[in-house]
Amino acid sequence: MQRKKTIGISVDSNCGITPEEANQLGIHLVFMPFFIEENIHYEYEGFSTEEFFRLQKSGVEIRTSMPSPKDLMKVWSEMLQHYDHVIHIPMARGLSSSYESAAIFAEEFKGRVIVLKNDRISIAQRFCVHRALELIEDGKSVEDVVEVLEEENGDFRIFLAVDDLTYLKQGGRLSPTAAAIGQLLQIKPILKFEGEKIDAFAKARGMVQGKKKMLEAVEQVRRDLFAGSAVDIALAYAGDEALGQDWLKTAQQAFPKDTLLMDRLPLSIVAHTGPGTLGIGIMKRHKGS
Numbered sequence: 001m002q003r004k005k006t007i008g009i010s011v012d013s014n015c016g017i018t019p020e021e022a023n024q025l026g027i028h029l030v031f032m033p034f035f036i037e038e039n040i041h042y043e044y045e046g047f048s049t050e051e052f053f054r055l056q057k058s059g060v061e062i063r064t065s066m067p068s069p070k071d072l073m074k075v076w077s078e079m080l081q082h083y084d085h086v087i088h089i090p091m092a093r094g095l096s097s098s099y100e101s102a103a104i105f106a107e108e109f110k111g112r113v114i115v116l117k118n119d120r121i122s123i124a125q126r127f128c129v130h131r132a133l134e135l136i137e138d139g140k141s142v143e144d145v146v147e148v149l150e151e152e153n154g155d156f157r158i159f160l161a162v163d164d165l166t167y168l169k170q171g172g173r174l175s176p177t178a179a180a181i182g183q184l185l186q187i188k189p190i191l192k193f194e195g196e197k198i199d200a201f202a203k204a205r206g207m208v209q210g211k212k213k214m215l216e217a218v219e220q221v222r223r224d225l226f227a228g229s230a231v232d233i234a235l236a237y238a239g240d241e242a243l244g245q246d247w248l249k250t251a252q253q254a255f256p257k258d259t260l261l262m263d264r265l266p267l268s269i270v271a272h273t274g275p276g277t278l279g280i281g282i283m284k285r286h287k288g289s
Helices: 019-025 049-057 069-079 098-109 122-137 142-151 166-170 176-184 207-224 241-254 267-273
Strands: 007-012 028-030 033-036 039-042 062-064 085-089 113-115 156-161 187-193 198-205 231-237 261-264 278-284
Touching: 007 069, 007 122, 019 028, 019 122, 028 069, 033 267, 049 062, 049 267, 062 267, 069 085, 069 098, 085 098, 085 122, 085 142, 098 113, 122 142, 122 156, 122 231, 122 261, 122 278, 156 198, 156 207, 187 207, 198 207, 207 241, 207 278, 231 241, 241 261, 241 278
Parallel strands: 007 028, 007 085, 085 113, 231 261
Antiparallel strands: 033 039, 033 062, 156 187, 156 278, 187 198, 231 278
């Protein structure tokens, strides 16, 4: 009897899936590197979020990077000992060169590794992984899985409220003058991510108003963009667990009929937005997902 062909999934670790969850799901994480001063570290590998925040608040320079060819090809080579094909889900194309570089490296594997043209990150990227596993479980071919995931690529919106403007200033996304005025007036920028890049969406006076604006934005997306469709709503936060629980409580009051997922924001995002950042995403639920 001919052996059934199999498909494995690898994904950049900024999807928010922990190593423990990855083992349960049977997927493979590619750990995202970041530099603290000149020392390289990897998300989830011997470096706690608490230590990350402590160093970030102390003013230490933190830079993000993308997986090296060596790291990627090692993951794929090991996976191809067990799978006929690998679908790799990189972080959003508009935020990094991770997709372009991974696509080049994948050519070495003669069509057995396919890099998804992906515009999702964080909680939306997590849902993409689950959708891929569902399609594989349904017996779809590797070509069909990729086609469906790329067709559904834009069916989400993510909103982020930044608590401390220091880190947007450090990353060159905000002038020192604007950052100083914003801090003085307790202005919290709200960013929107809907595919290719992160854009300014609104401004709030304080985090309470920031939460309100994000919840209203999600409700509008549900009503206007995904009208008549089931959706999934997920939350994310950068900080201690109490911050996340408070955000969850507020969101549950706004969406009492929805089951809300909670994640920590990946360090590759927090490096640019800083601790205290809150996020919320809404994803269109496709048949069976």
